[in-house]
Amino acid sequence: MGKKDxxxxxxxxxxxxxxxxxxxxxxxxxxxxxxxxxxxxxxxxHYYFKTKDGLFESIFxxxxxxxxxxxxxxxxxxxxFFEKIEQFINQYMTVLINxxxxxxFIVHEMQxxxxxxxxxxxxxxxxxxPMKFMMxxxxxxxxxxxxxxxxxxxxxNMVSLCAFPFVGKPMFKGMLHINDVEYLQIxxxxxxxxxxxxxxxxxx
Amino acid sequence: MGKKDxxxxxxxxxxxxxxxxxxxxxxxxxxxxxxxxxxxxxxxxHYYFKTKDGLFESIFxxxxxxxxxxxxxxxxxxxxFFEKIEQFINQYMTVLINxxxxxxFIVHEMQxxxxxxxxxxxxxxxxxxPMKFMMxxxxxxxxxxxxxxxxxxxxxNMVSLCAFPFVGKPMFKGMLHINDVEYLQIxxxxxxxxxxxxxxxxxx
DNA sequence: GTCTATAGGTAGATAGAC
DNA sequence: GTCTATCTACCTATAGAC
Numbered sequence: 311m312g313k314k315d316x317x318x319x320x321x322x323x324x325x326x327x328x329x330x331x332x333x334x335x336x337x338x339x340x341x342x343x344x345x346x347x348x349x350x351x352x353x354x355x356h357y358y359f360k361t362k363d364g365l366f367e368s369i370f371x372x373x374x375x376x377x378x379x380x381x382x383x384x385x386x387x388x389x390x391f392f393e394k395i396e397q398f399i400n401q402y403m404t405v406l407i408n409x410x411x412x413x414x415f416i417v418h419e420m421q422x423x424x425x426x427x428x429x430x431x432x433x434x435x436x437x438x439x440p441m442k443f444m445m446x447x448x449x450x451x452x453x454x455x456x457x458x459x460x461x462x463x464x465x466x467n468m469v470s471l472c473a474f475p476f477v478g479k480p481m482f483k484g485m486l487h488i489n490d491v492e493y494l495q496i497x498x499x500x501x502x503x504x505x506x507x508x509x510x511x512x513x514x
Numbered sequence: 515m516g517k518k519d520x521x522x523x524x525x526x527x528x529x530x531x532x533x534x535x536x537x538x539x540x541x542x543x544x545x546x547x548x549x550x551x552x553x554x555x556x557x558x559x560h561y562y563f564k565t566k567d568g569l570f571e572s573i574f575x576x577x578x579x580x581x582x583x584x585x586x587x588x589x590x591x592x593x594x595f596f597e598k599i600e601q602f603i604n605q606y607m608t609v610l611i612n613x614x615x616x617x618x619f620i621v622h623e624m625q626x627x628x629x630x631x632x633x634x635x636x637x638x639x640x641x642x643x644p645m646k647f648m649m650x651x652x653x654x655x656x657x658x659x660x661x662x663x664x665x666x667x668x669x670x671n672m673v674s675l676c677a678f679p680f681v682g683k684p685m686f687k688g689m690l691h692i693n694d695v696e697y698l699q700i701x702x703x704x705x706x707x708x709x710x711x712x713x714x715x716x717x718x
Numbered sequence: 719g720t721c722t723a724t725a726g727g728t729a730g731a732t733a734g735a736c
Numbered sequence: 737g738t739c740t741a742t743c744t745a746c747c748t749a750t751a752g753a754c
Contacts, residue, residue: 319737418539422542466679470674546747
């Protein structure tokens with residue numbers, strides 16, 4: 311077997327690493343399992359990525375960026391208030407539906423290495439900056455467009471209503487006695503449910 | 515050193531195991547670290563608990579029970595609807611504020627071993643059964659007491675608004691530039707914020 | 719019951735043939 | 737570039753002294 315396109319092996323390794331790390335977490339993942347998943351040899355992992363830690367960082371940064379820019383859409387856009395909320399919910403839920411196991415992975419690894427991860431986010435050019443959005447909320451309150459509400463909690467509410475159903479998927483699946491496919495269908499319907507829930511709560 | 519009260523050593527081990535498992539997760543926890551945390555020898559762990567897996571199960575079942583019975587309070591009580599919601603939010607948030615690292619641990623380990631954990635819950639006498647509560651929601655809608663809302667999503671909303679701020683604590687702390695003490699203060703205020711948010715959303 | 723010492727297994731990482 | 741074989745370190749678990 312001659313030499314292959316090196317980008318292909320590297321790509322297969324990254325794909326496999328993403329899959330295994332997301333499923334098992336950093337501590338639970340095995341270099342052996344990543345190699346098997348990629349269909350290559352264990353030694354080759356260390357040829358492309360010196361250490362497990364290096365491989366992890368290569369994929370983690372990329373995964374973080376799957377979420378952070380989506381958050382910035384709401385925080386920094388100039389849309390009218392209710393439209394901004396609706397667009398954020400739809401867009402964020404779509405990302406989550408397409409990556410249902412990602413939230414659990416992110417929050418777990420963030421907790422394992424809080425300062426390291428938080429610093430990585432803050433240094434990133436995609437750093438979430440909710441201040442503009444929270445000021446817009448206060449403006450809406452001040453001008454009587456919505457009821458008085460604490461901007462910090464409204465922001466937390468929006469993210470929580472979208473993200474937790476994916477983090478707690480096993481629990482809700484068990485309580486509702488449904489399978490993965492049915493759960494994702496519920497999440498699809500949920501886009502509109504969340505928007506209605508928030509908008510109704512904000513009306514004067 | 516003579517023999518000590520055996521319940522004391524066992525208690526210290528369980529305390530230490532709970533702390534280390536919650537912080538590091540099953541895969542990341544080390545028997546050595548648990549022994550050190552308990553102030554006893556590594557060999558003694560295996561005297562009281564044959565295996566790491568056995569020690570884990572000893573504490574995990576107990577931790578699960580910290581949450582499930584609280585959920586049943588809302589699902590099975592006979593309180594008027596809005597009072598039931600308020601009591602649930604206050605009670606559940608109090609549990610979470612007193613155990614802020616528990617949600618991340620539970621959801622991560624549930625995902626690692628979904629069928630095993632879900633079966634353990636379903637077999638438990640504290641099994642969460644949201645059916646009664648969801649039927650009450652439908653009754654409120656039918657009698658025109660609240661706006662039309664999907665009971666499944668209202669139930670998910672209530673849990674999500676309480677639990678996610680703890681799962682995503684590192685993220686929110688980073689975004690808001692605050693420390694742990696300040697974060698818990700926000701969570702204390704949040705009890706009322708969540709109740710207001712839900713009640714306002716349900717009004718006709 | 720509590721400790722020390724160590725066995726047995728497996729993980730990440732390296733060396734070297736091809 | 738890709739593989740096999742192996743090293744070293746660490747982790748769980750056991751054996752045995754006290």
